[in-house]
Amino acid sequence: MRFVPTYRPRSSALHAARAGASAGFCCAFALAGALYEDPLVLGAALAGVLLAAGAAGVGAEVRRTLWLSLPLALLVTLVNPLVYSEGDTLLVRGGDFLGHRFDITLEALVSGALAGFRVVVIVTALGLMSAAVDQDDLLKLFRRVSYRSALTASLATRLVPVLARDASRMSDAARCRARPAERLAVLRAALSGALDRAVDVAAALEVRGYGLAGRPAHRHTPWSRHDLRVAGAALAVAACALAGRLAGVGAVETYPTLDLATGPGGLALAVGLVAFAGLPFAGAAARLGVARG
Amino acid sequence: MAEPLATVEGLTYTYPGAPAPALTDVSLQLEPGSFTVLAGASGSGKSTLLRALCGLVPHFHGGDVRGELSVGGLDVRDNGPGELAAVCGTVFQDPETQVVMGGVHAELALPLEHRGEVPGAVARAVEETALALGVGHLLERRTETLSGGELQRVAIAAALVHRPALLLLDEPTSQLDPVAGDELIWMLRRLNEDWGTSVVLAEHRLERCLPAADRVLALSGGRIACDADPRAFLGWAAGSAPELVTPVGRLFSLAGLGPLPASVKEARAALRSGGLEPGAAPSDEAPAERPPRRLFRRRPPAPAAVALRGAWLELEDGPVVLRGVDVRFEPGERVALMGRNGAGKSTLLRLARGLVEPTRGKVERAGDVALLLQNPGDYLIHEHAEEEAGRDALAAAGLAGRERSNPRDLSGGERQRLALEVALGDGGQAAVLLDEPTRGMDRPHRQALTERIERLAADGAAVVVATHDTEFAAGFATRVVLMGPGTVIADGPPRDVLAGGWHFSTEVARALDGAALTPEEGAAALHRELVT
Numbered sequence: 001m002r003f004v005p006t007y008r009p010r011s012s013a014l015h016a017a018r019a020g021a022s023a024g025f026c027c028a029f030a031l032a033g034a035l036y037e038d039p040l041v042l043g044a045a046l047a048g049v050l051l052a053a054g055a056a057g058v059g060a061e062v063r064r065t066l067w068l069s070l071p072l073a074l075l076v077t078l079v080n081p082l083v084y085s086e087g088d089t090l091l092v093r094g095g096d097f098l099g100h101r102f103d104i105t106l107e108a109l110v111s112g113a114l115a116g117f118r119v120v121v122i123v124t125a126l127g128l129m130s131a132a133v134d135q136d137d138l139l140k141l142f143r144r145v146s147y148r149s150a151l152t153a154s155l156a157t158r159l160v161p162v163l164a165r166d167a168s169r170m171s172d173a174a175r176c177r178a179r180p181a182e183r184l185a186v187l188r189a190a191l192s193g194a195l196d197r198a199v200d201v202a203a204a205l206e207v208r209g210y211g212l213a214g215r216p217a218h219r220h221t222p223w224s225r226h227d228l229r230v231a232g233a234a235l236a237v238a239a240c241a242l243a244g245r246l247a248g249v250g251a252v253e254t255y256p257t258l259d260l261a262t263g264p265g266g267l268a269l270a271v272g273l274v275a276f277a278g279l280p281f282a283g284a285a286a287r288l289g290v291a292r293g
Numbered sequence: 294m295a296e297p298l299a300t301v302e303g304l305t306y307t308y309p310g311a312p313a314p315a316l317t318d319v320s321l322q323l324e325p326g327s328f329t330v331l332a333g334a335s336g337s338g339k340s341t342l343l344r345a346l347c348g349l350v351p352h353f354h355g356g357d358v359r360g361e362l363s364v365g366g367l368d369v370r371d372n373g374p375g376e377l378a379a380v381c382g383t384v385f386q387d388p389e390t391q392v393v394m395g396g397v398h399a400e401l402a403l404p405l406e407h408r409g410e411v412p413g414a415v416a417r418a419v420e421e422t423a424l425a426l427g428v429g430h431l432l433e434r435r436t437e438t439l440s441g442g443e444l445q446r447v448a449i450a451a452a453l454v455h456r457p458a459l460l461l462l463d464e465p466t467s468q469l470d471p472v473a474g475d476e477l478i479w480m481l482r483r484l485n486e487d488w489g490t491s492v493v494l495a496e497h498r499l500e501r502c503l504p505a506a507d508r509v510l511a512l513s514g515g516r517i518a519c520d521a522d523p524r525a526f527l528g529w530a531a532g533s534a535p536e537l538v539t540p541v542g543r544l545f546s547l548a549g550l551g552p553l554p555a556s557v558k559e560a561r562a563a564l565r566s567g568g569l570e571p572g573a574a575p576s577d578e579a580p581a582e583r584p585p586r587r588l589f590r591r592r593p594p595a596p597a598a599v600a601l602r603g604a605w606l607e608l609e610d611g612p613v614v615l616r617g618v619d620v621r622f623e624p625g626e627r628v629a630l631m632g633r634n635g636a637g638k639s640t641l642l643r644l645a646r647g648l649v650e651p652t653r654g655k656v657e658r659a660g661d662v663a664l665l666l667q668n669p670g671d672y673l674i675h676e677h678a679e680e681e682a683g684r685d686a687l688a689a690a691g692l693a694g695r696e697r698s699n700p701r702d703l704s705g706g707e708r709q710r711l712a713l714e715v716a717l718g719d720g721g722q723a724a725v726l727l728d729e730p731t732r733g734m735d736r737p738h739r740q741a742l743t744e745r746i747e748r749l750a751a752d753g754a755a756v757v758v759a760t761h762d763t764e765f766a767a768g769f770a771t772r773v774v775l776m777g778p779g780t781v782i783a784d785g786p787p788r789d790v791l792a793g794g795w796h797f798s799t800e801v802a803r804a805l806d807g808a809a810l811t812p813e814e815g816a817a818a819l820h821r822e823l824v825t
Binding site: 006007008009134135136137140143154155157158161162169170172173174175176177178179181185186188189192193196197200201202203204205206207208209210211212218219220 | 347348349352353373374375376377378379382383385387389390391392393394395396398399403404406407408409412433434435436437438451452643646648663664665666668670671672673674675701715716717718719
């Protein structure tokens with residue numbers, strides 16, 4: 001089972017749209033997660049991501065990413081009150097340690113939980129991007145900016161599963177040795193194997209003309225209906241998130257006392273995020289007719 | 294006469310730090326539209342010659358070069374692999390490291406983008422190349438979902454997408470099953486015939502590619518030992534390099550017939566014209582008596598070395614790999630486990646070793662079981678050979694004197710032998726299991742492996758080898774177990790299983806209509822025919 005989703009072609013609007021539009025759609029939700037602390041807005045952003053993932057047929061993969069992000073969120077939640085002692089509501093009175101006073105307050109705990117929630121939203125949105133956007137197409141966008149960096153990133157995404165398979169094989173071989181192998185030796189051999197792979201790939205790239213590589217020409221592709229819808233939804237989500245932030249919508253106070261009340265603006269923003277998440281998938285799908293007779 | 298596509302004059306090359314040259318005084322010309330096979334044992338210089346022709350030698354590997362080498366009018370000293378890529382496409386052994394992008398379409402487009410082609414030209418070339426090479430249906434696939442054969446075809450398409458005049462291939466079939474390997478060779482022949490692409494192919498399985506070739510260059514110790522057409526090459530090899538003779542060539546050579554045929558078709562035609570058809574003639578030998586069927590199978594008295602009883606393996610989120618397999622391997626048996634890719638051979642071996650537990654049924658073992666997996670390099674994790682196995686084991690592997698060698702510097706055959714000793718340890722196993730041990734192995738190394746298997750069996754171990762190599766199986770096995778998808782579909786002596794098959798059959802059996810499996814048996818049958 002893979003926690004990090006990998007792209008597989010599927011018949012969904014998000015998969016069919018150009019990589020820039022689909023990536024922009026996912027990043028818009030990550031942006032909402034980064035800009036807000038309001039739990040209602042964050043919940044709406046997360047719901048929007050899960051809604052889009054379900055509609056794109058990658059719900060299971062993105063839910064796995066959500067599970068993957070929870071330990072990180074929990075860590076953030078627990079660390080924040082340990083390093084930040086502000087807040088009026090004292091939960092645990094700690095002592096002095098190395099000149100620092102450790103008091104755990106409700107406000108610091110809630111602030112940590114909200115920061116963890118933001119992590120969950122951002123990671124899940126990026127998981128949707130990983131599952132629904134072709135990395136090759138996405139990296140093509142960057143090749144005109146930095147060809148070699150983008151190609152290196154392509155290679156890395158290609159080689160990760162290859163190296164994972166190599167490591168799994170080496171682990172099996174280690175179990176089949178008559179005398180048990182030290183873990184360090186197996187690890188060292190796995191790293192050497194990865195370097196050998198890298199040398200082979202470098203040779204393959206050389207004979208494909210990598211040495212001559214220059215900035216690729218721009219390709220104009222007409223915008224499809226999916227491109228327009230996904231890009232429109234991405235712009236709408238990003239615009240709402242930015243405008244709301246500038247207008248002070250969804251602002252919460254955590255110190256010195258908690259004030260998590262959501263106003264009508266925050267409520268409207270939350271509804272908008274969920275609604276725009278479904279926009280790319282709305283409308284009748286075109287069907288291919290089959291002529292008979 | 295057309296200008297040669299490549300000219301090599303007195304080429305001598307030494308890898309950095311190597312004590313001796315890998316190529317010595319090599320001179321040759323490659324004509325446009327030719328199909329050349331490079332033959333020779335492991336380490337004879339085939340790969341180095343290909344790497345010189347594509348510019349990796351010396352530009353990528355470094356080292357000392359003497360002599361002249363030009364490809365498509367470009368001097369290799371002054372032009373690196375990038376420039377030479379315009380003239381020649383190159384494909385290496387391992388399909389996994391040939392393909393560098395995540396999607397097939399992007400993979401095919403990459404060489405053209407490197408060359409600065411405009412997007413319209415890239416799109417058309419990708420589409421046309423994919424359709425011409427039969428990978429059109431793969432264009433939207435992710436490369437990680439492709440089989441080895443599909444990956445190798447995609448690598449060839451990527452090497453040809455800019456229509457180079459010369460295609461260089463270094464053992465492209467060594468990681469493929471026989472069907473995928475044969476398909477690849479015939480695709481190369483079609484490229485050569487339909488588009489005039491010159492092909493230079495280094496390959497150990499000469500029986501697979503000689504029928505397609507019009508020239509064979511045999512290398513020995515870095516020098517060209519023979520440069521001839523396939524029939525003349527076989528005539529030379531019969532006297533000077535018997536290990537390079539194909540099975541039907543060896544059959545004719547042992548039977549004293551000539552000239553040696555380059556294909557099964559030629560062999561059959563020659564035998565027919567000489568009135569020698571042992572398969573068709575009624576045999577005066579009494580047919581082997583089959584044991585009577587028993588209603589109730591009697592349990593063998595001695596315990597099996599390994600036995601699978603109703604073994605199932607059903608993956609939680611995937612297919613059923615094994616479906617109630619019942620099979621037992623007796624001490625001292627030499628068993629070839631055959632079947633197509635995905636039939637469950639490797640899984641059966643893993644179950645027998647205990648790497649995987651069956652979801653239903655059970656596995657019984659009379660003692661320790663050793664398993665050598667497909668990639669011997671995975672077993673070799675230390676800096677020196679002597680750290681992998683003791684001196685006695687190194688001697689058993691034929692590696693005496695190589696104690697301080699880094700295992701990565703050993704040849705493929707040497708690594709295989711060392712890995713087997715690592716898996717065996719002090720020996721005494723009830724069963725020894727080998728998974729595809731002959732991939733990319735030349736004939737002398739296969740023969741050495743056969744002898745090692747015979748010694749292990751003589752010591753009382755059941756030796757079970759999963760293999761696609763019918764010639765190898767016919768040479769070592771006393772029993773062949775043929776697997777279908779997750780089940781055993783045939784189980785018997787090699788003669789019963791391999792003589793009459795369409796696919797699981799040796800070259801000699803095909804030439805003699807199943808009258809014999811190996812060249813030695815076939816030659817004896819032909820002698821009998823000649824006498825009568």
